[in-house]
Amino acid sequence: MRFLIISLSCLLLASVSQVAQADGMVVDKVYHPYVMPFEREVEWRLVSRQTDNGNVLAQRGGFGGAINDTMSLEGYLVGERDDNGDFGLSSYELELRWQLVEQGRLWADWGALFELEKQHNIDAYEATTGFLWEKEFGRTSLTMNAFLVYEWGADIANEWESEFRLQYRYRYRSAFQPSIEIYAGEDFFGVGPGFIGLHRFSPKRQLKWEAGFISELSQSGKDHSFRLALEFEF
Amino acid sequence: MNKWILALSMLLLCMSSWLAYAKEYKLILKDHLFYPAEITVPANKKLRLVIENQDDTPEEFDSFDLNREKVLYPGRTSVIYIGPLSPGRYDFFGEFSPNTARGTVVATEVNDADN
Numbered sequence: 001m002r003f004l005i006i007s008l009s010c011l012l013l014a015s016v017s018q019v020a021q022a023d024g025m026v027v028d029k030v031y032h033p034y035v036m037p038f039e040r041e042v043e044w045r046l047v048s049r050q051t052d053n054g055n056v057l058a059q060r061g062g063f064g065g066a067i068n069d070t071m072s073l074e075g076y077l078v079g080e081r082d083d084n085g086d087f088g089l090s091s092y093e094l095e096l097r098w099q100l101v102e103q104g105r106l107w108a109d110w111g112a113l114f115e116l117e118k119q120h121n122i123d124a125y126e127a128t129t130g131f132l133w134e135k136e137f138g139r140t141s142l143t144m145n146a147f148l149v150y151e152w153g154a155d156i157a158n159e160w161e162s163e164f165r166l167q168y169r170y171r172y173r174s175a176f177q178p179s180i181e182i183y184a185g186e187d188f189f190g191v192g193p194g195f196i197g198l199h200r201f202s203p204k205r206q207l208k209w210e211a212g213f214i215s216e217l218s219q220s221g222k223d224h225s226f227r228l229a230l231e232f233e234f
Numbered sequence: 235m236n237k238w239i240l241a242l243s244m245l246l247l248c249m250s251s252w253l254a255y256a257k258e259y260k261l262i263l264k265d266h267l268f269y270p271a272e273i274t275v276p277a278n279k280k281l282r283l284v285i286e287n288q289d290d291t292p293e294e295f296d297s298f299d300l301n302r303e304k305v306l307y308p309g310r311t312s313v314i315y316i317g318p319l320s321p322g323r324y325d326f327f328g329e330f331s332p333n334t335a336r337g338t339v340v341a342t343e344v345n346d347a348d349n
Contacts, residue, residue, distance in 0.1 A: 037305045038292070069305075103302060104280075104315030105256075136301060138320060174298045203330045 025049065025058055026185035027214045027225040030143050030167035033111025033132035035072045035099040038204075040065035043074070045229040052221045057081040060093075070099045078117075093117040097132070108135035113147070124153035130163075143167045161186060167194070174198045181212050190214040190225065205234045256280040256315055263306060264288040266331035277321040277341040283314040293335060297326035300339065317341075 025047050043062040048055060057080065064074025076093040093115060100110040111132035118125055130147030149161040162185075169179035175197040183190045194212030201207070208231040216223035257276070262269045263285060275281050287293055287306040295304045295314060306312050306328075316324075319341035328335025 034303075036294075036303055038294075102313070102315060103304075104317075141301070171298070171301060200329075203332060 025056070025225075026163060026183045026188045027190060027212070027227050028165075028183075029210065029227070029229055030165045030181060031097065031111070031113055031132045031145050032143055033097075033099055033109050033134050034103060035066055035070055035097060035111075037066050037069045039072065039233055041074075041231050041233045043076075043229065043231045045227070047225060047227045049223070049225045051223045055081075057087065058090075059087075062093075062095075064095070072097045089120045091117050091119045104136075108133060113145070119153070119155075122153070122155040124151065124156040126151045139171050141169055141171065143169070169194075169196065179212070181214060183214055187219065188216055188223075189218040190216045190223075192225075194227075205232070207232050256282040256317075258282045258284055261285045261337070262288055263293055263328065263335065266293070266328065266334045268326075268328070268335055268337040271337045272340060273337075274340045274342055275317075275319070276344045278318045279344075280315065281317045281319075283316060283339075284311060285314065286311045291330070293331065294329035295326060296329040297324060299324040300326060302326075303329075 027047055027049070029045060041062075041064060043060075043064075045060045045062075047058045049057075058078065059080075060076045060078040062074050062076040064072060066072045074095045074097075076095065077089060078091045078093060079087055080090040081087045094117075096114045098112045098114075100112060103109050113128070113130055113132055115128040116125070117128075126149060128147050128149045130145060132143070132145055134141055134143045143166070145163075145165040147163040149163065150159075151161065152158040164182075164184040166182040167179050169177045171177050177196045179194045179196065181192060181194045192212055192214035194210065196208065196210045198206055198208045208229075210227070210229040212225075212227045214225045214227070216225075257279060259273050259275060259281060261273070261283060266289060268285075285295065285306055287308055287310060290308050292308055293306040295302065295306055295312075297303075300316050300319075302314055302316060304312055304314050316339070319339070321341050321343060324339040324341065326337050326339065
Protein backbone atom coordinates (compact mmCIF):
# COMPACT_ATOMS: atom_id res chain seq x y z
CA MET A 1 0.00 0.00 0.00
CA ARG A 2 2.73 2.46 0.97
CA PHE A 3 4.79 1.55 -2.09
CA LEU A 4 1.70 2.31 -4.17
CA ILE A 5 1.34 5.71 -2.48
CA ILE A 6 5.03 6.47 -3.05
CA SER A 7 4.75 5.46 -6.70
CA LEU A 8 1.64 7.58 -7.17
CA SER A 9 3.41 10.49 -5.54
CA CYS A 10 6.32 10.12 -7.97
CA LEU A 11 3.84 10.21 -10.85
CA LEU A 12 2.16 13.20 -9.27
CA LEU A 13 5.49 14.99 -9.01
CA ALA A 14 6.30 14.18 -12.61
CA SER A 15 3.03 15.81 -13.62
CA VAL A 16 3.70 18.83 -11.42
CA SER A 17 6.47 20.03 -13.73
CA GLN A 18 3.96 20.19 -16.60
CA VAL A 19 1.51 22.62 -15.01
CA ALA A 20 1.53 26.27 -14.11
CA GLN A 21 3.12 27.19 -10.81
CA ALA A 22 0.94 28.54 -8.03
CA ASP A 23 0.20 32.22 -7.70
CA GLY A 24 -0.96 34.16 -4.65
CA MET A 25 0.83 33.91 -1.30
CA VAL A 26 3.49 31.30 -1.90
CA VAL A 27 5.29 31.93 1.39
CA ASP A 28 3.46 30.10 4.16
CA LYS A 29 4.67 27.16 6.22
CA VAL A 30 6.91 24.17 5.57
CA TYR A 31 5.05 21.09 6.81
CA HIS A 32 6.79 18.23 8.59
CA PRO A 33 5.60 14.65 7.89
CA TYR A 34 4.88 13.71 11.51
CA VAL A 35 1.66 13.27 13.50
CA MET A 36 1.51 12.79 17.26
CA PRO A 37 -1.43 10.82 18.66
CA PHE A 38 -3.42 12.70 21.36
CA GLU A 39 -2.19 16.02 19.97
CA ARG A 40 -4.60 18.97 19.75
CA GLU A 41 -3.59 22.46 18.77
CA VAL A 42 -4.71 25.98 18.11
CA GLU A 43 -2.69 27.84 15.52
CA TRP A 44 -2.22 31.38 14.28
CA ARG A 45 -0.24 32.32 11.18
CA LEU A 46 0.62 35.68 9.66
CA VAL A 47 2.21 36.49 6.30
CA SER A 48 3.03 40.09 5.40
CA ARG A 49 4.22 40.60 1.82
CA GLN A 50 5.74 43.94 0.84
CA THR A 51 6.06 44.76 -2.86
CA ASP A 52 6.37 47.93 -4.94
CA ASN A 53 2.56 47.96 -5.12
CA GLY A 54 2.05 47.93 -1.36
CA ASN A 55 1.50 45.46 1.41
CA VAL A 56 -0.53 42.25 1.37
CA LEU A 57 -1.46 40.85 4.76
CA ALA A 58 -2.93 37.41 5.42
CA GLN A 59 -3.71 35.82 8.76
CA ARG A 60 -5.22 32.49 9.63
CA GLY A 61 -6.48 30.86 12.77
CA GLY A 62 -6.81 27.10 13.02
CA PHE A 63 -7.90 24.36 15.38
CA GLY A 64 -7.32 20.66 15.00
CA GLY A 65 -5.66 17.51 16.21
CA ALA A 66 -4.81 13.90 15.63
CA ILE A 67 -7.71 11.66 14.63
CA ASN A 68 -5.64 8.46 14.90
CA ASP A 69 -1.98 7.40 15.16
CA THR A 70 -1.00 8.72 11.74
CA MET A 71 -3.51 11.37 10.68
CA SER A 72 -4.36 14.85 11.85
CA LEU A 73 -7.21 17.10 10.76
CA GLU A 74 -7.23 20.87 11.11
CA GLY A 75 -9.72 23.56 10.13
CA TYR A 76 -8.77 27.19 9.38
CA LEU A 77 -10.39 30.55 8.95
CA VAL A 78 -8.29 32.76 6.68
CA GLY A 79 -8.42 36.55 6.66
CA GLU A 80 -6.82 38.95 4.19
CA ARG A 81 -6.63 42.69 3.76
CA ASP A 82 -8.46 43.75 0.58
CA ASP A 83 -7.63 46.49 -1.94
CA ASN A 84 -9.50 49.06 0.21
CA GLY A 85 -7.35 48.29 3.21
CA ASP A 86 -10.14 46.45 5.02
CA PHE A 87 -9.25 43.23 6.77
CA GLY A 88 -11.88 40.50 6.68
CA LEU A 89 -12.65 36.83 6.28
CA SER A 90 -11.47 35.56 2.90
CA SER A 91 -11.72 31.76 2.98
CA TYR A 92 -12.24 28.55 4.96
CA GLU A 93 -9.91 25.59 4.81
CA LEU A 94 -9.81 21.95 5.90
CA GLU A 95 -6.46 20.20 6.03
CA LEU A 96 -5.55 16.52 6.49
CA ARG A 97 -1.96 15.47 7.20
CA TRP A 98 -0.98 11.82 6.94
CA GLN A 99 2.26 10.34 8.30
CA LEU A 100 3.08 7.51 5.91
CA VAL A 101 6.14 5.91 7.55
CA GLU A 102 7.56 5.58 11.04
CA GLN A 103 10.16 8.28 11.67
CA GLY A 104 13.67 6.98 10.99
CA ARG A 105 12.58 3.59 9.65
CA LEU A 106 13.42 4.33 6.02
CA TRP A 107 16.20 6.36 4.48
CA ALA A 108 13.92 9.40 4.77
CA ASP A 109 10.48 10.15 6.22
CA TRP A 110 7.28 10.62 4.24
CA GLY A 111 3.92 12.18 4.68
CA ALA A 112 1.06 13.47 2.55
CA LEU A 113 -1.15 16.53 2.76
CA PHE A 114 -4.68 17.06 1.45
CA GLU A 115 -6.34 20.45 1.66
CA LEU A 116 -9.68 21.89 0.54
CA GLU A 117 -10.33 25.64 0.54
CA LYS A 118 -13.51 27.61 -0.21
CA GLN A 119 -13.35 31.34 -0.83
CA HIS A 120 -15.75 33.39 1.27
CA ASN A 121 -18.78 34.82 -0.58
CA ILE A 122 -17.62 33.76 -4.04
CA ASP A 123 -17.82 30.52 -6.00
CA ALA A 124 -14.14 29.60 -5.93
CA TYR A 125 -12.53 26.42 -4.59
CA GLU A 126 -9.00 25.13 -4.27
CA ALA A 127 -7.87 21.52 -3.67
CA THR A 128 -4.26 20.81 -2.78
CA THR A 129 -2.45 17.52 -2.52
CA GLY A 130 1.21 16.70 -2.22
CA PHE A 131 3.99 15.11 -0.30
CA LEU A 132 5.91 16.04 2.83
CA TRP A 133 9.46 14.73 3.05
CA GLU A 134 12.14 14.96 5.74
CA LYS A 135 15.65 13.60 6.12
CA GLU A 136 18.06 13.95 9.05
CA PHE A 137 21.72 14.71 8.51
CA GLY A 138 23.28 14.64 11.98
CA ARG A 139 21.99 17.69 13.87
CA THR A 140 20.40 19.16 10.76
CA SER A 141 17.09 18.28 9.06
CA LEU A 142 16.05 18.86 5.46
CA THR A 143 12.28 19.18 4.91
CA MET A 144 10.60 19.52 1.51
CA ASN A 145 7.00 19.94 0.40
CA ALA A 146 5.73 19.67 -3.18
CA PHE A 147 2.07 20.44 -3.85
CA LEU A 148 -0.24 20.10 -6.80
CA VAL A 149 -3.12 22.59 -6.65
CA TYR A 150 -6.37 22.69 -8.65
CA GLU A 151 -8.58 25.80 -8.63
CA TRP A 152 -12.13 25.81 -9.90
CA GLY A 153 -15.46 27.59 -9.61
CA ALA A 154 -17.79 29.97 -11.44
CA ASP A 155 -15.86 33.04 -10.26
CA ILE A 156 -12.33 31.94 -11.18
CA ALA A 157 -10.57 30.30 -14.10
CA ASN A 158 -10.08 26.57 -13.66
CA GLU A 159 -6.38 25.76 -13.55
CA TRP A 160 -3.69 23.46 -12.22
CA GLU A 161 -0.80 24.94 -10.28
CA SER A 162 2.21 23.75 -8.30
CA GLU A 163 4.19 24.85 -5.26
CA PHE A 164 7.48 23.84 -3.72
CA ARG A 165 8.80 24.59 -0.23
CA LEU A 166 12.08 23.69 1.46
CA GLN A 167 13.49 24.19 4.93
CA TYR A 168 16.97 23.21 6.05
CA ARG A 169 17.34 23.68 9.81
CA TYR A 170 20.02 23.23 12.42
CA ARG A 171 18.67 21.72 15.63
CA TYR A 172 20.75 23.96 17.86
CA ARG A 173 18.40 24.10 20.87
CA SER A 174 14.73 23.25 21.19
CA ALA A 175 13.95 26.96 21.66
CA PHE A 176 16.00 28.13 18.71
CA GLN A 177 16.60 26.20 15.49
CA PRO A 178 17.84 28.47 12.70
CA SER A 179 16.94 27.57 9.13
CA ILE A 180 17.15 28.51 5.48
CA GLU A 181 13.86 28.39 3.57
CA ILE A 182 13.04 28.30 -0.13
CA TYR A 183 9.59 28.87 -1.68
CA ALA A 184 8.77 28.45 -5.37
CA GLY A 185 5.49 29.17 -7.18
CA GLU A 186 4.19 31.06 -10.19
CA ASP A 187 6.57 33.98 -10.91
CA PHE A 188 8.05 33.49 -7.47
CA PHE A 189 11.32 32.07 -6.23
CA GLY A 190 12.11 33.21 -2.71
CA VAL A 191 14.91 32.42 -0.28
CA GLY A 192 15.58 33.61 3.22
CA PRO A 193 16.47 32.86 6.82
CA GLY A 194 14.07 31.61 9.44
CA PHE A 195 13.92 29.89 12.79
CA ILE A 196 11.66 27.59 14.73
CA GLY A 197 11.47 26.89 18.43
CA LEU A 198 9.48 25.30 21.21
CA HIS A 199 8.76 25.93 24.88
CA ARG A 200 7.16 23.33 27.11
CA PHE A 201 4.92 24.69 29.87
CA SER A 202 3.85 21.37 31.33
CA PRO A 203 3.83 17.72 30.25
CA LYS A 204 0.98 18.17 27.76
CA ARG A 205 1.20 21.86 26.94
CA GLN A 206 3.74 23.47 24.67
CA LEU A 207 4.11 26.47 22.39
CA LYS A 208 5.85 26.24 19.03
CA TRP A 209 6.93 29.26 17.04
CA GLU A 210 8.22 29.76 13.51
CA ALA A 211 9.33 32.87 11.68
CA GLY A 212 11.00 33.62 8.37
CA PHE A 213 11.98 36.54 6.17
CA ILE A 214 11.85 35.59 2.50
CA SER A 215 13.12 37.69 -0.41
CA GLU A 216 11.89 37.05 -3.93
CA LEU A 217 14.84 36.64 -6.30
CA SER A 218 13.46 36.02 -9.79
CA GLN A 219 11.97 39.52 -10.32
CA SER A 220 13.72 42.88 -10.26
CA GLY A 221 11.14 44.69 -8.07
CA LYS A 222 10.83 44.71 -4.29
CA ASP A 223 9.15 41.61 -2.90
CA HIS A 224 9.80 40.64 0.71
CA SER A 225 7.65 38.39 2.88
CA PHE A 226 7.66 38.03 6.63
CA ARG A 227 5.96 34.98 8.08
CA LEU A 228 5.14 34.10 11.66
CA ALA A 229 3.36 31.07 13.08
CA LEU A 230 2.40 30.18 16.65
CA GLU A 231 1.02 26.79 17.66
CA PHE A 232 -0.22 25.96 21.13
CA GLU A 233 -0.44 22.22 21.64
CA PHE A 234 -2.37 20.68 24.49
CA MET B 235 14.31 26.12 -12.05
CA ASN B 236 11.29 24.47 -10.46
CA LYS B 237 11.54 21.53 -12.82
CA TRP B 238 15.06 20.80 -11.63
CA ILE B 239 14.01 21.08 -7.99
CA LEU B 240 11.07 18.79 -8.55
CA ALA B 241 13.19 16.29 -10.45
CA LEU B 242 15.61 16.24 -7.51
CA SER B 243 12.67 15.82 -5.12
CA MET B 244 11.39 12.90 -7.14
CA LEU B 245 14.77 11.21 -6.99
CA LEU B 246 14.93 11.72 -3.22
CA LEU B 247 11.42 10.40 -2.81
CA CYS B 248 12.24 7.21 -4.64
CA MET B 249 15.42 6.82 -2.55
CA SER B 250 13.32 7.31 0.57
CA SER B 251 11.76 3.89 0.27
CA TRP B 252 15.09 2.19 1.00
CA LEU B 253 14.82 0.25 4.24
CA ALA B 254 17.88 0.55 6.41
CA TYR B 255 19.05 -2.35 8.61
CA ALA B 256 18.69 -1.53 12.30
CA LYS B 257 20.01 -3.43 15.32
CA GLU B 258 17.56 -3.81 18.22
CA TYR B 259 17.87 -2.60 21.84
CA LYS B 260 15.16 -3.32 24.43
CA LEU B 261 13.92 -1.06 27.21
CA ILE B 262 11.10 -1.39 29.72
CA LEU B 263 9.01 1.40 31.18
CA LYS B 264 7.72 0.39 34.61
CA ASP B 265 6.49 2.61 37.46
CA HIS B 266 7.40 5.59 35.24
CA LEU B 267 11.06 4.58 35.09
CA PHE B 268 13.06 3.38 32.09
CA TYR B 269 15.06 0.13 32.52
CA PRO B 270 17.91 0.27 31.78
CA ALA B 271 18.20 4.00 32.23
CA GLU B 272 21.38 4.07 30.17
CA ILE B 273 22.20 2.00 27.11
CA THR B 274 25.41 1.93 25.15
CA VAL B 275 25.04 1.58 21.39
CA PRO B 276 27.41 1.64 18.44
CA ALA B 277 27.95 5.02 16.82
CA ASN B 278 27.14 5.59 13.14
CA LYS B 279 24.57 2.76 12.93
CA LYS B 280 20.80 2.67 12.50
CA LEU B 281 19.17 1.32 15.68
CA ARG B 282 15.78 0.18 16.93
CA LEU B 283 14.73 1.00 20.47
CA VAL B 284 12.02 -1.50 21.42
CA ILE B 285 10.22 -0.14 24.48
CA GLU B 286 7.63 -2.12 26.44
CA ASN B 287 5.36 0.09 28.51
CA GLN B 288 4.37 -2.05 31.52
CA ASP B 289 2.51 0.81 33.19
CA ASP B 290 -1.23 1.20 32.89
CA THR B 291 -0.99 4.77 31.58
CA PRO B 292 0.37 6.09 28.29
CA GLU B 293 3.73 7.81 28.13
CA GLU B 294 5.36 9.94 25.47
CA PHE B 295 9.01 9.23 24.67
CA ASP B 296 10.63 12.58 23.97
CA SER B 297 14.18 13.50 23.04
CA PHE B 298 15.41 16.66 21.40
CA ASP B 299 18.91 15.12 21.23
CA LEU B 300 17.60 12.11 19.27
CA ASN B 301 14.97 14.18 17.41
CA ARG B 302 12.21 11.75 18.35
CA GLU B 303 8.75 11.85 19.91
CA LYS B 304 6.62 8.73 20.24
CA VAL B 305 3.56 7.72 22.23
CA LEU B 306 4.10 4.56 24.30
CA TYR B 307 0.70 2.98 24.80
CA PRO B 308 0.11 1.11 28.09
CA GLY B 309 0.68 -2.64 27.90
CA ARG B 310 2.15 -2.38 24.42
CA THR B 311 5.57 -2.52 22.80
CA SER B 312 6.65 0.39 20.63
CA VAL B 313 9.56 0.72 18.23
CA ILE B 314 11.60 3.90 17.81
CA TYR B 315 14.18 4.08 15.01
CA ILE B 316 17.21 6.23 15.81
CA GLY B 317 20.62 6.98 14.36
CA PRO B 318 23.09 6.94 12.83
CA LEU B 319 24.48 8.76 15.91
CA SER B 320 27.81 10.48 16.30
CA PRO B 321 29.71 9.38 19.44
CA GLY B 322 28.19 11.12 22.46
CA ARG B 323 25.37 11.13 25.01
CA TYR B 324 21.74 11.56 24.00
CA ASP B 325 19.17 12.18 26.73
CA PHE B 326 15.52 11.14 26.54
CA PHE B 327 12.58 11.37 28.92
CA GLY B 328 8.91 10.57 29.33
CA GLU B 329 6.92 13.71 28.65
CA PHE B 330 4.14 12.78 31.09
CA SER B 331 6.59 11.87 33.92
CA PRO B 332 9.62 14.03 33.17
CA ASN B 333 11.02 13.87 36.70
CA THR B 334 11.25 10.09 36.90
CA ALA B 335 11.15 8.63 33.39
CA ARG B 336 14.58 9.64 32.17
CA GLY B 337 17.36 7.87 30.30
CA THR B 338 20.40 8.23 28.12
CA VAL B 339 21.64 6.62 24.93
CA VAL B 340 25.44 6.55 24.85
CA ALA B 341 26.84 6.15 21.37
CA THR B 342 30.41 4.91 21.26
CA GLU B 343 32.79 3.43 18.75
CA VAL B 344 31.73 -0.15 17.94
CA ASN B 345 34.27 -1.97 20.14
CA ASP B 346 32.94 -0.29 23.31
CA ALA B 347 29.22 -0.74 22.64
CA ASP B 348 26.92 -3.33 24.21
CA ASN B 349 26.32 -5.99 21.59
